[in-house]
Amino acid sequence: MKSCPLRTSVIGSYPFPSWLELSAAHLDQFGPDDLAELQHDAVTVAVADQRAAGLDVITDGEQTRLDFNLSFYGFIEGIALEAASPRRFGPPAHDQRGKHAVTGELRASRGLGAVAEFQRLQKVAESVPGAPDHPVTLKMSVPGPYTMSGRLLPNAALGYPDRWALTEALLPLVRREVEALVAAGCREISVDEPSMSCYAYREDVRRLVDIYNRTIESVIGRTRVCMHLCFGNYKARAVGPRQLAPMFPGFLDLKCDELHVEMASREFAELELIAEVSRRMDVAVGIVDVKSYYIETPDEIARRVRRCLEYAPADRLVFAPDCGLSQTARWAARKKLTAMCAGVQQVRRSL
Numbered sequence: 001m002k003s004c005p006l007r008t009s010v011i012g013s014y015p016f017p018s019w020l021e022l023s024a025a026h027l028d029q030f031g032p033d034d035l036a037e038l039q040h041d042a043v044t045v046a047v048a049d050q051r052a053a054g055l056d057v058i059t060d061g062e063q064t065r066l067d068f069n070l071s072f073y074g075f076i077e078g079i080a081l082e083a084a085s086p087r088r089f090g091p092p093a094h095d096q097r098g099k100h101a102v103t104g105e106l107r108a109s110r111g112l113g114a115v116a117e118f119q120r121l122q123k124v125a126e127s128v129p130g131a132p133d134h135p136v137t138l139k140m141s142v143p144g145p146y147t148m149s150g151r152l153l154p155n156a157a158l159g160y161p162d163r164w165a166l167t168e169a170l171l172p173l174v175r176r177e178v179e180a181l182v183a184a185g186c187r188e189i190s191v192d193e194p195s196m197s198c199y200a201y202r203e204d205v206r207r208l209v210d211i212y213n214r215t216i217e218s219v220i221g222r223t224r225v226c227m228h229l230c231f232g233n234y235k236a237r238a239v240g241p242r243q244l245a246p247m248f249p250g251f252l253d254l255k256c257d258e259l260h261v262e263m264a265s266r267e268f269a270e271l272e273l274i275a276e277v278s279r280r281m282d283v284a285v286g287i288v289d290v291k292s293y294y295i296e297t298p299d300e301i302a303r304r305v306r307r308c309l310e311y312a313p314a315d316r317l318v319f320a321p322d323c324g325l326s327q328t329a330r331w332a333a334r335k336k337l338t339a340m341c342a343g344v345q346q347v348r349r350s351l
Contacts, residue, residue, distance in 0.1 A: 005314035006305065006348045007056045008341050009284060011228050011260065012141030012190060013324030014046040014061030015333050039064045043124045049334050051130040054341035057137045057188065060121040062326065072148060075112045076173070078104035079152065094232070094239050102155040106169045112177040114142050115184050122185075139226070140186050141324075142177055144193035145170035146211055167211060175215050182223045190226035191216055191256075194323075197229035197247060198240030205250035213255045226258040226284070230323045244270045252280050260284035262322045265291050268304070271311060278312035286322030288336045293328075295335045301343020314351055319344050 016024070020042045023030070030038065046061025065071035073079060080101040087096050118140050125138055149166035160166050174191070181189055196208045216225050229247070232239030244261060251259070259277055263269075263286045277283040287304050288296050301319075308317055319340060325333040 004056055005317070005351060006344050007318040008054070008344050009057035009139070009318050009320045010050065010055060010059055010337070011320060011324040012059050012062050012139075012192065013065075013326035014049065014059070014063065015325055015328060015330035016063065017042060017045050017330065020063065040120065040124065043120055044128060047121070047124050047128045049330075050337065051128055051136065053334065053337035054131075054134070054345065055136065055337065056134075057139050058125070059139050059141060060117055060124070062117075062141065062324070064117055064120070072112050072143060073100055073151070075108050075110055076106055076170075077109065078102060078106045078158075082151075092234075093237055094234050097151070097234070099151050099153045101153050102158060102160055102166070104158065106160075106166070106173070108173040108176075111180060112142070112173065114140055114177050115180050118181055118184055118186050137188050138186070139188040139190060140181055141190040141192055141228075142174060142181070144191045144196070144212060144215055145174050146208065147193050147195040148174070150195050164207075171211065171215055175218060178216060178219050182219050186223060188224040188226065189219070190228055190260075192228040194228060194230045194232065197244075197262075198232050198238075200251075201241055201243070201246040205247060206253075209250055209253050213253075216255060220255055224258065225256045226260065227254055227256040228260045228284075228323075230260075230262040230286070234327070242266050244273055248273060248276065252276065254281075256281060258282040258284050258318060260286065260318075260320060262286040264289040264296075264304075264322050268307065271307065274308060274317075275311040278316040282316050282318055283312055284318035284320050287319045288321045288340050290321045290323050290325055290328045290333075290336075293332055295332065296339050296343075298339050298342035298346060301340050302346040305344055305347045309347070314348075 023038055042063035043060045046063050047058060050058040080103050082098045082100050085096045085098050121138055145167045148170050149163050152166050154160050154162050154166060160169060178189055178191060193212060231242045259281055274283045274285060285308050287301060
């Protein structure tokens with residue numbers, strides 16, 4: 001971080017191009033080579049948009065995933081296909097998504113697919129032009145075991161009586177995937193656990209921290225490990241009380257290098273907490289609101305950055321959207337990222 005103060009980054013997901021959404025609804029009409037081309041082209045679009053915005057850290061936009069979380073279930077043995085949505089009409093919300101039944105031992109003999117995604121990102125990033133004096137870091141995002149367990153139905157008969165048991169079964173699968181990413185050369189990995197921040201108000205925070213630390217313990221010091229906290233963003237809807245206080249001071253014991261906190265959508269409430277976080281690790285501040293179609297200006301971003309500098313030093317601060325951008329229209333995502341990078345650069349030049 002000291003070599004890149006006020007770093008600009010993203011969480012992971014990026015909006016699908018319209019043609020990709022249309023194609024995804026008709027995958028049976030494509031051959032395997034067609035699908036490979038679709039995936040390559042979609043990642044190229046996401047990388048080009050991010051590089052044009054001026055980001056220091058980019059991802060593949062999770063363009064080859066159905067969802068930041070859901071696509072991983074396709075690699076896990078021992079689960080059935082998702083049940084029909086329990087509620088199909090009315091305003092969109094989390095209760096319109098069904099859950100997977102557990103039918104056997106949870107395994108991932110093929111891995112979880114993130115290594116192939118990283119390798120595709122490497123190839124695309126080499127071919128997409130960017131400013132020659134502006135190298136970028138490639139980052140991969142993987143959902144943590146507690147978040148992944150939330151869409152599975154417990155099965156006591158198979159030894160999974162509750163969410164905690166499912167989490168423990170998924171933990172080594174995620175840990176092996178993170179280890180495989182490091183072995184493949186990935187130097188920045190976000191192990192995302194938004195469910196932890198959504199439900200910290202009612203769960204044992206120490207237990208959540210222990211789960212996270214055991215997930216990433218084998219790669220500490222071998223890659224940059226990021227942790228993303230938010231309050232839910234499915235259809236731009238939150239799912240938990242939007243307060244950081246229930247997580248702290250417990251979450252200060254997370255062994256990650258970077259902790260991301262959702263701020264912009266909450267009008268920067270509890271911003272003072274980043275001072276405490278920055279004493280333990282780098283703090284990534286959600287500085288643009290992915291739930292709003294108001295486009296922040298570079299000057300507004302610069303003012304927000306300066307507010308953050310009142311609590312944390314420049315070499316501990318990272319700036320990113322509040323959450324992944326998959327639920328935001330692409331035209332807005334592009335404008336928000338461009339404004340974010342321009343506003344941060346304003347302040348960086350004054351340091």
